[in-house]
Amino acid sequence: MDRPRTSAVILALALALVASRASAQTEEANNLLGQAGPGVITVIAYGPDKAEILKGSALALAEDVVVTAYHVVSRAADAEGLNIKGKKVKIEGLFGADKAHDIALLKLKGKVQALPIGSVDSLTPGARLFALGSNESGQVVIAEGTFRRPIDAGEAGKLLEVSIPVPEPFRGGPLLDINGQLVGMLLVLDRGFKVGVPVSSLVSVTRAPKAVEFKAQIPEDYFETIEGNLFAGRAALAFDEQMTARLHMEKIVKLDPANLAGHIQLAQIYTQQRDYTAAAASYRKVTQLDPSRGEAFYGLGQILMKQTQYKDAAEAFEKAAAQGQTGPEVQLELGGAYEAQQDWAKAAAAYERVAAAAPPEAAAAAKHRLGICRTNLAEYDKAVAALLEAQQGLPKDLKVREALADAYAKAGQIENAEAVYFTMAELNPNEAKTYYRHLYQTATAAGRHDRAVPPLKKIIELDPKNETNFYYLGMALFNQQKYDEAVAAFRDSLAVKPDFAHAWYQIGSSQFQAKKFKEAAEAYMKYVELAPEDASGWMSIGVSYLQAKNFEAAIEPLKKCTELKPNDGVALANLAIAYINLKDTYSAKEIYDKLLTIDPTQAEKLKKYIR
Template sequence: MEDEFEFDLNSEDPKFSVERYEEMIRNHDQYFFDAQAFENITDYYIEKNDAARALQVVEFARNQHPYAAVFLIKQAQLLVVSNRIDEALTCLEKAEMLEASDADIYIIRGNLFENLERFGEALENYEKALSLAEETDDILLHIAYVHQNMGDYTTAISYLKQCLEQNMENQDALYELAFCYDVLDNQQESIQFYEQYIDNEPYSYAAWYNLGNAFTKLSLFEKAIDAYDYAILIKDSFASAYFNKGNALVNLEKYQDAIDVYRQTFEYEQPNADTYCAIGECYEKLEQMDEARSFYKKAVKMDSKLADAWFGIGVTLDFEERYFEALHFYRKALDLDIANGDYWFAIADAEYKLGHMPEAESAYEKVVELNPLDVDAWLDFSSILYEQKRLDDAIDVITQAIKNNPDAAELYYRMVAYLFAKGEYTEALAQLERALSTDPEKHYILFEYLPQLQQNKVIMEIVNKYMQG
């Protein structure tokens, strides 16, 4: 058996403790370390992400300090990292027998049960920790997480508010609160909370940012921009605030301003594909297609799975009437997001412009299957059938469209046009009455499609009756 040496170690100097420990391992000796020294050594290896070495230290520590619960607790934490759950729980049971008043035991066990989705047991442990811990904001945050995982967002909100009462600067709680209000679609209460919070903490950039997000969700874009501006004023490197401000400007159709703001994010974080794509969309809206395409290409170079950027390249080519090339990029986008109705719509339109009627028809079928509420898609689909003199098919498509969109007057007016074209005047007049009772203001749609109907006295009498009505 090796001799055991006792050193009068200065536990305040972690570096010295680590060096002595490593010397002991190299020499296959047994040195004595006080509890604080062992804690320092363990923490050193944890910080270096060397869980195996940290566990070895804890084993030594437990042998030399068998009644110190702290090493059982650290061992449990390390076993959790190694996914040795049962062993971790055993360590926590032993620690609880030695020192039942240590809140860390219940926090770690609560975490374990939370990750195992044993939410009732997680809550029991967190509640126990609450009664023992001096600082409780993180425990309250974890209780809120559990309630979120259980789908109880209202209770989660109450715990998040308690967490913020304990620590007004808990950023995670601020963001989680915004998330819960979002899930409950309760932006008004979210705004009320953040405005009150800001009254007490006017320099909380996170609160201003979340307030901006809540305004954005209510389409109050001017107010959102003001809130993002305050967040940026407090923290000028807050890239997410610049990005969301850019999005708000896009919604106000201030595309050049949005580009300028998006570009500011590059001063504070590495350029990313989403921002390049957003800038590309702004240039597209400004019809500066070369610039737009350049930014979309930067986006796909950075993230080849960003479907919107591939689609954007297609849109710029489509705008230049390069439909065949556009199709190539639309299909690349579709490969990444096969159920995107907008992509199918663009493909249908490009195929139609190329004169590929069967392909266009097939794509339109997919659009209305994915987005049966897309009135424009139904109208375009029926239109390509009408152009091919397939009147019955066009009428069938509009009939399906009306079933899905019974309040869309445009569909009734189009049906009137098709029925007149087919010579079914009685049914056409019945549909005209229906269209006019749905929305008389849109009767111009009928004449755009069949201008000759303006010469029809019966039709004009019916229209005038509703317009004067």
């Protein structure tokens, strides 16, 4: 019975602690509401038919001047306010506006309490922030959240990123710091997008000589105007609200198809959203509206590169350069477009322009690409020179060294290529085996089998349990006519994998080339045990016995070969030679007659041996 009672006491204490904290927060917010509430009104906008069209909030800069969001009153034929006590406040009309930032000044007939002016500079990320505004019923209430950061939204001005859960009628309400100082105005835009406007923007709005009655202004839906969508779109873009920004910018170009700013912003948004087809269309529209926009040609070129439309991309980059886009990035992209088309000469020319004028790092990157182009043009000396310079500027870039090794190899300078690959293996041990394999393949392709041996031995050190590594070493030695060493390497391969048939075959071939025909035949016999259906193994046994002058032993393997490949003229001719040496002219003549039909060339060679 004691344990439940103890738990109940603990639970009661925990609930009391939570309740006390909640009470403290509510009391603090209520204090701010009591202090600042008289400086906030609910704004209700009415249409010509006296029907309510929008509800928002406003904050007092002076006893008879309040600020709200312009979009709250932009369609109004009339408007009225409600103070914190629910009493009506007469609004004379519009007293000033900054449409570019969604701000409107309203002149009151009555009086309200001006809010104390603070500064955004007093806020730090994570600071507590309070918003006052109207709820759906028109009552002025308070909400608490946090300040995140100021954001430079370009032409949309300096804005505030805040996190405060509020309903839409809070639009136009004040943002207060912990001390109750006015630091900004809260906007609630389309799709629930919330943004703060700093107090400095509010107090800088020019006031009209006198208020303009709402019925005297031309009503407009702010978010159906170019100005409203520009502000909302740029703000959304600054806050990385991509879809919201896209919708506003698409409205702009629909309202005004010749709006350059809208098309430029849309192109950037589409690019970030990876809608490359739409991005290319927007950039093309900009270049049609203003052919001098080099940056639009550059953006178009970048998009076309992503779409692998390299020819069109090169044309776009050329136009960008012609319109004054002279930065190294344009020429680098141009070189890349020509390189993708394998137009190595034009690519090299573009990279040379970068190398001559760009900052050191960009110049080194250009020389890297230039070296690759020169290699593809078979201008190996120029390629090596460019890549050595690139290596000086980018000493840790292994791709530069790999390109240098390739240039050396194609120039026939295998020793230099070897030095580069060995250095790369030291710099990047995790990829050492890959570099050694490249070197082995390079040396083999160049016919430099002597230079294939060192990297193969390195590979074996790194991977001694792989039978193919020993096999390739054996082949490199075989190609140097080092047959005894080759046999040893092939036997090492078999030590790892005893049923590795090809190793036995190559042992046989090595012994054969060393004129050890008996040993060759024995090795080939091991091969056919593992690969009995391979006719070449049986023929190799027979030929080895022929060379060893053991003609009788040659008969059966050669017959087996002809069973597997009945029309193999070489196998039949060798079998006939065995019969001839055994004085079996009859059998040899039978083969000769068959060869006359299936392989006249071999028959002609055999003819002189048949009497």
